[in-house]
Amino acid sequence: MDAFGALYDHIQALRIIDTHEHLPFESDRPRDADILSEWLIHYFSCDLVSAGLSDAGLAFARDSGKSLKERWAAVAPYWRAAESTGYGRSLALAARDLYGVDHIDAKSIEELDRRFKAARAKGGHYQFVLKEKSGVDLAIRDAMPTPYRETDDPFAFAMSVNDFISPTHYCDMRALGEEEVVKVHSLGDWMETTRRHIERHVDGRSRVVCLKCSLAYQRGLRFDKITQSDAERAFNEFFADRNLPDWRSSFKAGKALEDWMMHFVCRVADENHLVIQIHTGLQEGNGNFIADSNPTLLSNLFLEYQGAKFDLFHMGYPYIMELGVLAKNFRNVFIDMCWGHIVSPEAARRALVEWLDAVPANKISAFGGDYCFVDGVYGHQLLARRNVAQALAQKVADGSFGLDRAREIATWLFVDNPKHLFGLERLLE
Numbered sequence: 369m370d371a372f373g374a375l376y377d378h379i380q381a382l383r384i385i386d387t388h389e390h391l392p393f394e395s396d397r398p399r400d401a402d403i404l405s406e407w408l409i410h411y412f413s414c415d416l417v418s419a420g421l422s423d424a425g426l427a428f429a430r431d432s433g434k435s436l437k438e439r440w441a442a443v444a445p446y447w448r449a450a451e452s453t454g455y456g457r458s459l460a461l462a463a464r465d466l467y468g469v470d471h472i473d474a475k476s477i478e479e480l481d482r483r484f485k486a487a488r489a490k491g492g493h494y495q496f497v498l499k500e501k502s503g504v505d506l507a508i509r510d511a512m513p514t515p516y517r518e519t520d521d522p523f524a525f526a527m528s529v530n531d532f533i534s535p536t537h538y539c540d541m542r543a544l545g546e547e548e549v550v551k552v553h554s555l556g557d558w559m560e561t562t563r564r565h566i567e568r569h570v571d572g573r574s575r576v577v578c579l580k581c582s583l584a585y586q587r588g589l590r591f592d593k594i595t596q597s598d599a600e601r602a603f604n605e606f607f608a609d610r611n612l613p614d615w616r617s618s619f620k621a622g623k624a625l626e627d628w629m630m631h632f633v634c635r636v637a638d639e640n641h642l643v644i645q646i647h648t649g650l651q652e653g654n655g656n657f658i659a660d661s662n663p664t665l666l667s668n669l670f671l672e673y674q675g676a677k678f679d680l681f682h683m684g685y686p687y688i689m690e691l692g693v694l695a696k697n698f699r700n701v702f703i704d705m706c707w708g709h710i711v712s713p714e715a716a717r718r719a720l721v722e723w724l725d726a727v728p729a730n731k732i733s734a735f736g737g738d739y740c741f742v743d744g745v746y747g748h749q750l751l752a753r754r755n756v757a758q759a760l761a762q763k764v765a766d767g768s769f770g771l772d773r774a775r776e777i778a779t780w781l782f783v784d785n786p787k788h789l790f791g792l793e794r795l796l797e
């Protein structure tokens with residue numbers, strides 16, 4: 369057997385850790401979903417729009433109350449244009465291996481929909497897709513249920529810190545303060561609320577295993593060092609007459625407050641040795657400022673908060689080389705390939721081939737599905753397993769290391785690295 373075949377067999381047999389998902393709990397999935405309304409929630413829908421589908425056309429395609437045949441006809445030319453992207457291939461793999469449909473087209477869409485609905489009606493679909501077909505032992509879900517409650521497998525949780533760094537209304541701050549038995553009137557009260565919320569949930573005993581920041585969707589990732597008086601002035605804006613009543617619409621926190629609170633969150637993470645997952649690279653949706661998401665903008669945080677661990681998402685795509693440099697350079701920076709294998713399978717392979725030359729192999733987590741619907745996770749993990757096998761086979765072929773080392777690295781990337789980084793051993797016994 370060639371190196372690829374040997375590595376693919378090894379990787380296919382692994383029970384893997386999934387570092388990042390947005391899946392609803394199975395019982396919370398919308399009752400009236402059909403194949404197009406669910407599969408076009410995100411990702412491939414963006415490729416359809418990129419291919420030329422109008423906003424109205426996408427809304428029509430997502431409307432499960434309308435005729436499936438007509439909705440298919442409306443998206444078909446764009447589907448055809450985009451079906452060979454990573455997103456498209458992920459769905460094609462799910463259709464083939466979960467529902468026995470070899471090609472998604474006008475002839476098969478109704479049968480695919482019937483099988484999709486039958487699988488939901490039967491129940492146990494998460495168990496089937498995540499555990500049996502995808503071989504996922506544990507997935508870190510973004511975000512934890514609020515208020516937090518313990519749930520069973522297969523989820524651990526990330527705690528979003530966005531609302532603490534970038535609050536949007538005093539009434540939300542007051543409510544979060546009440547949860548932590550703090551009356552919020554000053555910046556100091558807000559910091560105390562934030563600290564208590566983090567330390568109460570991410571305590572090394574619950575299933576909440578890390579923090580998560582996705583602010584690169586709405587601002588640049590450079591968080592400057594701010595004086596307390598400037599942060600306090602920005603905080604007090606929430607108490608201006610025009611903002612204070614509960615019925616007034618929400619309000620954009622000033623950059624000074626966001627910068628101050630991001631530093632404070634990193635400080636709490638530093639003191640408690642917590643992992644912070646940070647969105648870097650491509651933002652989901654159509655249209656954003658990619659330069660906001662450059663992971664090098666976070667360097668001052670890596671330097672200042674050396675006890676915190678920064679798990680940088682999405683391969684930093686397109687800032688793949690930059691992310692490699694950061695992971696090579698900083699003890700507390702880790703590469704997370706979540707979402708990456710479907711954004712561009714080729715970029716994921718190329719990145720891994722390069723990183724394995726520059727970055728120690730204990731710094732990379734290979735897989736996070738990053739889907740809002742469970743069927744996508746299957747296609748993504750299959751692409752991820754293939755990509756890693758191909759990248760490692762290339763390293764074996766060019767003499768970088770032997771097959772045994774390649775197998776060892778594969779197990780580290782899919783299992784041991786995320787298990788150690790997030791302290792998941794206690795949840796997997």
Ligand SMILES: [Zn+2]
Nearest residue numbers: 388390510738
């Ligand atoms: Zn995500």
